[in-house]
Amino acid sequence: MVHRSLGFKSMERHLTMLRKTFIISILFFTILIGVFITLPSFSRADAIRLIRDTEIENIIKLYTKPILLAADLSDETLKTYIVNDTKINAFVSKGQKIFLTTGLLRQSKNAEQVIGVIAHEIGHIAGGHLIRMNNKMKKARSTAFISQIMGLALSALTKDPTPVVAITSGGKNLASRSFLNFTRGQEQAADQAAAKYLDIIGVSGKGLLELLNVLAGQEFLQSSNQDPYVRSHPSIQSRIRFMKNHIKNSSTSNKKLPINIAEKQLRLVAKLDAFIDEPELTLAKYSENDKSTAARYARAIAMFRNANLNSALPIINTLISAHPSDPYFVELKGQMLFENGRLNDALLVYQKAVRLLPNAPLIRTSLAHVMIETGRSELLDHALFQIKHALAIDQELALTWRLAAAAYGRKKEFGLSSWSLAEYNFLMGRKKLALAQAKRALKLLKRGSPAWLRTEDLKNKING
Numbered sequence: 479m480v481h482r483s484l485g486f487k488s489m490e491r492h493l494t495m496l497r498k499t500f501i502i503s504i505l506f507f508t509i510l511i512g513v514f515i516t517l518p519s520f521s522r523a524d525a526i527r528l529i530r531d532t533e534i535e536n537i538i539k540l541y542t543k544p545i546l547l548a549a550d551l552s553d554e555t556l557k558t559y560i561v562n563d564t565k566i567n568a569f570v571s572k573g574q575k576i577f578l579t580t581g582l583l584r585q586s587k588n589a590e591q592v593i594g595v596i597a598h599e600i601g602h603i604a605g606g607h608l609i610r611m612n613n614k615m616k617k618a619r620s621t622a623f624i625s626q627i628m629g630l631a632l633s634a635l636t637k638d639p640t641p642v643v644a645i646t647s648g649g650k651n652l653a654s655r656s657f658l659n660f661t662r663g664q665e666q667a668a669d670q671a672a673a674k675y676l677d678i679i680g681v682s683g684k685g686l687l688e689l690l691n692v693l694a695g696q697e698f699l700q701s702s703n704q705d706p707y708v709r710s711h712p713s714i715q716s717r718i719r720f721m722k723n724h725i726k727n728s729s730t731s732n733k734k735l736p737i738n739i740a741e742k743q744l745r746l747v748a749k750l751d752a753f754i755d756e757p758e759l760t761l762a763k764y765s766e767n768d769k770s771t772a773a774r775y776a777r778a779i780a781m782f783r784n785a786n787l788n789s790a791l792p793i794i795n796t797l798i799s800a801h802p803s804d805p806y807f808v809e810l811k812g813q814m815l816f817e818n819g820r821l822n823d824a825l826l827v828y829q830k831a832v833r834l835l836p837n838a839p840l841i842r843t844s845l846a847h848v849m850i851e852t853g854r855s856e857l858l859d860h861a862l863f864q865i866k867h868a869l870a871i872d873q874e875l876a877l878t879w880r881l882a883a884a885a886y887g888r889k890k891e892f893g894l895s896s897w898s899l900a901e902y903n904f905l906m907g908r909k910k911l912a913l914a915q916a917k918r919a920l921k922l923l924k925r926g927s928p929a930w931l932r933t934e935d936l937k938n939k940i941n942g
Contacts, residue, residue: 527562529580530875532838533806534560534749537742538578541593542600548678549604549671556603558596562754566692568595570602584750589735589743590685594672598686601671602664669717673724682731687721694718744772752779771797775807782814790814805834809841816848824848832864839868843878850884861885876905893922897933904936913940 538558546553556574561567563579570576576599578592586592669686676683694714725731752760752775760780764773774793781790791814797807808831815824828845835841842864849861865882868875883898896919903912916937923930 526559526577529560529562530840531560531749532809532835532840534583534746537746538592538596540739540742541589542576542596544679545593545597545600545675548675549600551600551604556600566689568599570599574603576600576603580750580754584747584754586685586743586747587688588685589739590682591689592685592743593681594676594683594686595689597672597675597681598668600675601668604671605664605667666717666720669720673721673728677728677730680730680733681735682733683721683725683728684731687718687725690714690718690721741771744770745775748772748776749779752776753783757781757784771800779810782810782817787814787818803834805831805838805841808834809844812844812848816844816851821848821852825852837871839871839875839878842868843875843881846878846881846885850881850888855888858885858889873901874905876902879905893919893924894929896922897929897936900933900936904940909940913937916940 535558538560539553542556542558543553546556551574556576558576558578560583561577561579564581565579566582566585567579568577568582576596578595582595583592672686673683676686748764751763755763757780760776764776764780766777768774774797778790778793778797781787781793791811794807794811794814798804798811801807808827812824812827812831815821815827825845825848828841828848831841832838832845846861846864846868849857849864862882862885865878865885868878869882872878879898879902883895883902886892886895886898896915900912900915900919903909903915906912916933919933920930920937923933
């Protein structure tokens with residue numbers, strides 16, 4: 479469902495099958511820019527909380543597309559996700575997915591820093607680091623395992639437990655050191671690729687250097703008994719030296735981004751601040767003396783979240799008047815009206831937002847949501863029209879599938895409703911419920927129809 483506390487179309491519950499891996503014995507500091515690795519034997523898995531917002535996602539796409547072109551990669555296959563986490567972090571996972579935390583986005587001082595991080599992560603993807611790193615990790619695990627077997631065998635012969643501890647410890651250290659050397663090389667290679675991409679697209683590398691300097695102060699895990707080789711991350715200093723040298727010799731080092739890009743970054747940060755922080759904090763940070771667009775945007779959101787619609791609406795109306803073709807201000811106004819029960823007004827506003835940005839599945843989903851909530855049966859087909867358009871663009875929108883189930887159910891099309899619920903529960907990570915709904919849908923749908931075939935594919939995916 480929509481994460482209303484954040485005001486975004488959140489995938490907090492919709493993609494709980496995604497897992498965040500903490501590789502404590504491998505990472506050099508808690509805040510890391512690197513590659514996401516799934517390795518259960520070294521990890522503790524927690525559900526990633528993802529935020530969905532059309533404006534923020536489109537800004538990130540704006541940053542990402544030229545880098546992908548520079549790296550000779552397709553922008554059709556890469557997906558970027560925003561993780562609701564206060565830590566500065568970015569990582570990639572299989573399937574060409576980049577994850578950026580809200581902590582990174584909010585604490586970035588400028589767009590160059592975010593672009594530099596994205597360039598670094600794309601360097602990992604272009605270099606095939608994830609596949610090679612997983613292979614290297616398997617070898618590291620094998621080394622540690624063999625050492626453990628040797629220790630157990632020797633202890634059995636001597637009836638002394640000491641060899642188990644000594645040999646196993648030595649094997650783990652050897653495996654860890656081998657992997658650490660490998661990952662340091664990966665990070666340096668990604669920095670080199672990032673520097674190359676930034677030169678090609680004409681963006682200064684100073685942003686990436688600034689972020690590396692921030693990370694340089696966080697090179698130690700909180701553990702007094704770790705080997706200093708594991709505990710420290712000396713390669714960060716060599717990475718900083720590399721970027722400094724690159725900046726000295728790069729023709730783009732003193733180039734500034736266009737003003738409109740800087741403005742988008744300010745809006746991105748202001749929007750995240752306003753939806754994540756308490757309204758009082760936002761209003762203190764973005765005072766009335768600040769007349770910038772970003773500050774007024776943040777104040778409108780804060781007042782809306784503080785149940786002060788009468789103060790929020792005049793601000794957002796002023797922004798819409800100043801920027802009549804901006805769909806995001808219109809979208810926010812629609813959300814304000816919808817969440818305050820003004821459904822008919824919200825309906826008109828969301829329709830305008832869709833006209834301004836027709837290929838935004840989240841906005842179409844919001845429009846469909848309002849249509850269904852009105853309870854007007856004549857709007858159900860219109861709602862399903864919006865839902866189908868949204869899902870044609872993005873099939874990972876669990877809320878959209880849930881709304882589809884509701885609309886089909888009200889139309890008494892129970893086969894389609896069950897199929898939609900199967901898709902919804904699958905995205906929610908509820909495989910048993912998804913399978914039950916899929917089986918029900920297969921009984922109700924016409925065999926061989928597009929929906930039946932999709933449901934059959936889903937059932938096989940669940941069972942697989």
